[in-house]
Amino acid sequence: MAQNMFLRMHNVSKTFPGVKALKNIDLEVEYGEIHALIGENGAGKSTLIKILSGVYQPDEGAEIIIDGVVQKTITPLDSLKRGIAVIYQDFSLFPNLSVAENIAMVSRVEKRKKIVNWRETNQIARSALDKLGLRIPLSKTLSELSVAKQQLVAIARALVNDAKLIVMDEPTSALSRGEVESLFSIIRNLKEQGISILFISHKLDELFAISDRFSILRDGKYVGTFGEDELDDDRLISLMVGRKIEYKIFEKRTLVDPIFEVRNLSKAGNFKDISFTLHRGEILGITGLVGAGRSELAQAIFGLNPSDSGELILEGKRLQVNAPEQAVQHGISYIPENRLTEGLILKKTMSDNICLTVLKQISSRHGLIEKAAQNKLVEKWIEEMHIRPNIPNMITSKLSGGNQQRVVLSKWLATDPKVLIVDEPTNGIDIGAKADIHQLLRDLSEQGMSIIVISSELPEILAIGDRVLVMRRGKIAATLDGKNLTQEEIMKEAL
Amino acid sequence: MNNIFSQIKRSKEMGILAILVVISIIISAFNSSFLTFGNLLDVVKSNIVLGIMSMGMLLVLLTGGIDVSIASVISAVTVIIGRFMVDYSSNIFLIFVVGVVAGSLMGLINGLLIAKLKIPPIVATLGTMSVIFGLVLYLTNGNWITGIPQNFIDFGRVTIGQFPVAGSDQIQGIPIQFLFLLFAIALTWFILKYTMIGRGIYAIGGNRDSAERIGMNSENITLFIYTYEGFLIGLAGVVHTSIMRQVDPNAFIGFEIQVIAAVVLGGASVLGGYGSVSGTIIGVSLFCIINNGLILMHIPTFWQKIVVGIVLITSISFDVIQKRMHDKKNIKVDIDESESSFKRLGVAEKSTSQA
Numbered sequence: 045m046a047q048n049m050f051l052r053m054h055n056v057s058k059t060f061p062g063v064k065a066l067k068n069i070d071l072e073v074e075y076g077e078i079h080a081l082i083g084e085n086g087a088g089k090s091t092l093i094k095i096l097s098g099v100y101q102p103d104e105g106a107e108i109i110i111d112g113v114v115q116k117t118i119t120p121l122d123s124l125k126r127g128i129a130v131i132y133q134d135f136s137l138f139p140n141l142s143v144a145e146n147i148a149m150v151s152r153v154e155k156r157k158k159i160v161n162w163r164e165t166n167q168i169a170r171s172a173l174d175k176l177g178l179r180i181p182l183s184k185t186l187s188e189l190s191v192a193k194q195q196l197v198a199i200a201r202a203l204v205n206d207a208k209l210i211v212m213d214e215p216t217s218a219l220s221r222g223e224v225e226s227l228f229s230i231i232r233n234l235k236e237q238g239i240s241i242l243f244i245s246h247k248l249d250e251l252f253a254i255s256d257r258f259s260i261l262r263d264g265k266y267v268g269t270f271g272e273d274e275l276d277d278d279r280l281i282s283l284m285v286g287r288k289i290e291y292k293i294f295e296k297r298t299l300v301d302p303i304f305e306v307r308n309l310s311k312a313g314n315f316k317d318i319s320f321t322l323h324r325g326e327i328l329g330i331t332g333l334v335g336a337g338r339s340e341l342a343q344a345i346f347g348l349n350p351s352d353s354g355e356l357i358l359e360g361k362r363l364q365v366n367a368p369e370q371a372v373q374h375g376i377s378y379i380p381e382n383r384l385t386e387g388l389i390l391k392k393t394m395s396d397n398i399c400l401t402v403l404k405q406i407s408s409r410h411g412l413i414e415k416a417a418q419n420k421l422v423e424k425w426i427e428e429m430h431i432r433p434n435i436p437n438m439i440t441s442k443l444s445g446g447n448q449q450r451v452v453l454s455k456w457l458a459t460d461p462k463v464l465i466v467d468e469p470t471n472g473i474d475i476g477a478k479a480d481i482h483q484l485l486r487d488l489s490e491q492g493m494s495i496i497v498i499s500s501e502l503p504e505i506l507a508i509g510d511r512v513l514v515m516r517r518g519k520i521a522a523t524l525d526g527k528n529l530t531q532e533e534i535m536k537e538a539l
Numbered sequence: 540m541n542n543i544f545s546q547i548k549r550s551k552e553m554g555i556l557a558i559l560v561v562i563s564i565i566i567s568a569f570n571s572s573f574l575t576f577g578n579l580l581d582v583v584k585s586n587i588v589l590g591i592m593s594m595g596m597l598l599v600l601l602t603g604g605i606d607v608s609i610a611s612v613i614s615a616v617t618v619i620i621g622r623f624m625v626d627y628s629s630n631i632f633l634i635f636v637v638g639v640v641a642g643s644l645m646g647l648i649n650g651l652l653i654a655k656l657k658i659p660p661i662v663a664t665l666g667t668m669s670v671i672f673g674l675v676l677y678l679t680n681g682n683w684i685t686g687i688p689q690n691f692i693d694f695g696r697v698t699i700g701q702f703p704v705a706g707s708d709q710i711q712g713i714p715i716q717f718l719f720l721l722f723a724i725a726l727t728w729f730i731l732k733y734t735m736i737g738r739g740i741y742a743i744g745g746n747r748d749s750a751e752r753i754g755m756n757s758e759n760i761t762l763f764i765y766t767y768e769g770f771l772i773g774l775a776g777v778v779h780t781s782i783m784r785q786v787d788p789n790a791f792i793g794f795e796i797q798v799i800a801a802v803v804l805g806g807a808s809v810l811g812g813y814g815s816v817s818g819t820i821i822g823v824s825l826f827c828i829i830n831n832g833l834i835l836m837h838i839p840t841f842w843q844k845i846v847v848g849i850v851l852i853t854s855i856s857f858d859v860i861q862k863r864m865h866d867k868k869n870i871k872v873d874i875d876e877s878e879s880s881f882k883r884l885g886v887a888e889k890s891t892s893q894a
Contacts, residue, residue, distance in 0.1 A: 138742050
């Protein structure tokens with residue numbers, strides 16, 4: 045059995061400061077096998093691939109055997125030389141160079157060439173494209189090709205380096221159905237030549253259409269490897285989900301007083317035909333896989349990424365929102381996903397940050413800030429949000445993650461929003477602080493604020509969402525009642 | 540055949556060439572002396588320095604960098620070789636060596652600041668510009684250097700071939716300085732087309748992360764670019780002095796904007812990655828002809844500055860808008876356009892693929 049394996053990874057763990065990203069992962073890929081690697085967002089797929097490609101070093105005790113050779117350590121160059129080629133989602137190609145040059149560039153650099161031989165360049169590119177049975181004009185500039193063709197160029201480039209295992213990360217995410225079909229026939233062709241493929245995707249239909257075996261990761265742990273005939277959609281989903289729920293589950297409410305309505309909102313390349321209603325005092329959870337269009341939708345509502353068509357209706361009035369200032373004026377606030385880079389000015393004090401959205405309120409007629417008004421406002425929010433330590437002049441970067449999140453919340457709550465959108469509100473903070481934030485959001489909703497919570501973390505959505513809206517590939521796949529909802533039900537709609 | 544035609548139609552260079560032809564026709568309609576051999580020869584001769592320096596600037600722009608210190612560098616080179624030939628030696632070969640080494644060293648300093656200390660090119664070269672201009676003034680007090688040795692003056696007067704000038708009895712030859720322009724063009728073309736450093740310059744301009752990921756050394760390439768640019772400026776400094784036969788330390792103030800504008804006009808993108816030697820030649824020609832046309836049409840010289848600025852801003856806006864439109868086209872989310880339930884489809888595909 046072991047002789048059939050091109051790649052054997054055993055007992056691979058990876059610890060980042062404070063987080064154990066991977067725990068004792070096993071992964072075996074046969075020669076000429078199409079192997080699917082699947083798991084939820086954050087299950088550890090990318091980390092595993094980065095270990096395989098030499099970007100990260102695994103923790104002590106990992107065993108990695110590539111093509112029969114035990115690898116004590118792997119550098120990116122080792123990985124390439126052992127025949128592992130990772131095709132990232134951005135392809136790592138050069139948009140301004142010709143197809144031929146893109147294909148031949150890596151081998152040129154590897155051979156430490158000084159002078160360029162264009163005839164050789166064309167020969168290398170021609171033979172790589174021939175292996176794939178492709179006809180792409182060699183002299184064409186890469187940026188003139190469709191995304192699908194660019195991807196094929198990336199695959200051809202991998203073949204030039206004698207790749208024996210090609211890792212494809214979400215290779216179909218920007219392809220049309222027809223293009224996916226032709227990519228698959230090329231992948232099958234590679235398989236016949238004995239080349240293995242490690243295929244990462246969220247699209248179950250595609251995975252079942254192409255894969256021989258499936259390895260499943262969940263929460264950084266290895267769940268198992270299964271043959272294609274051992275699995276169906278339901279089984280696969282139940283293996284993928286099932287993170288432990290460590291949060292208090294709030295009682296789900298049924299609210300009837302509509303306050304905010306989104307009608308047929310569309311934006312090309314972002315989302316399509318989004319309609320939903322938000323009720324007064326409700327927490328609406330929006331979830332879906334990364335790349336489903338959740339944040340794009342939130343940013344459209346907030347005016348950061350204006351939509352092409354559709355309507356926003358707040359308290360019966362149709363809104364014009366083309367910029368965030370307009371959204372704030374109407375009473376819509378948005379707290380972005382990455383609070384550290386997008387939500388806060390880390391080098392400024394807590395007080396300065398909290399006031400940022402309401403400078404007009406605390407300014408005199410002449411446009412100068414009145415210190416007394418600022419202090420009063422800041423003290424009120426520190427008190428109300430229990431920000432610790434309660435020192436207004438503390439530099440924000442020195443606060444803990446949970447308290448930083450409270451500062452961001454205060455900043456937006458100071459605008460007195462009717463609709464509050466929070467994107468991944470508890471990303472990267474510890475469990476205790478997460479529970480606090482959940483309680484806070486719940487309290488706000490009980491005071492009558494309507495809240496949209498966007499989160500990838502299903503337990504979080506289940507804990508606080510009165511209703512749950514699941515997005516898939518830019519559309520709303522389902523609107524689910526939060527009562528007795530399970531992770532499996534959500535994942536079924538998301539995939 | 541069709542293919543070649545469509546490629547020509549698409550190329551940016553052809554577009555600029557078309558503008559060049561149209562503008563030439565317009566100018567010659569206003570002034571019949573424009574399209575004469577004598578005038579064109581004058582245009583070429585007075586823009587040889589601009590042409591040589593544009594080749595260096597092309598490399599810098601290709602990686603997404605910029606160099607605003609070039610005017611100060613060529614001033615320093617002319618002062619150094621001026622003093623050298625007046626005080627030490629009039630050996631023409633030595634004069635070239637001193638000029639080229641001085642230019643290369645100043646370029647290397649820019650390169651080190653940008654590649655090793657990672658200072659943004661605009662800031663690094665602004666700094667060196669100020670330092671070098673300051674030193675030039677300190678060394679010369681702003682005074683001209685005259686008394687250039689006769690053999691160097693004679694060298695500068697050498698011409699090649701004899702061409703009768705239409706409409707007069709005069710006979711003109713191609714000035715020797717033109718050969719240095721051809722040399723700079725040929726060398727730059729060879730580097731960009733046939734060396735790995737040249738291809739690396741394009742690769743870095745196209746996608747720096749990818750270039751580094753496949754093992755290209757972007758630091759060394761950056762060092763090379765600025766040093767090579769300095770080398771060309773050194774050459775241009777000697778050529779300039781051989782034409783002017785004296786050194787004016789203030790002659791080049793504001794010259795950097797002309798070089799940058801000419802290269803950008805030739806299709807090089809300030810965002811990096813795009814630009815070519817042939818495009819730059821056309822761009823420089825267009826730029827010179829516009830300038831010459833303004834003179835022939837007796838338009839006051841301050842208009843030149845205004846035109847240069849407008850040319851620069853228009854060309855760059857064009858690039859930026861084009862890039863924004865391209866970015867906008869990029870898909871963020873793959874919207875599911877199929878109306879049928881994909882899961883059933885998946886199962887169906889699975890069973891058919893087994894069948």
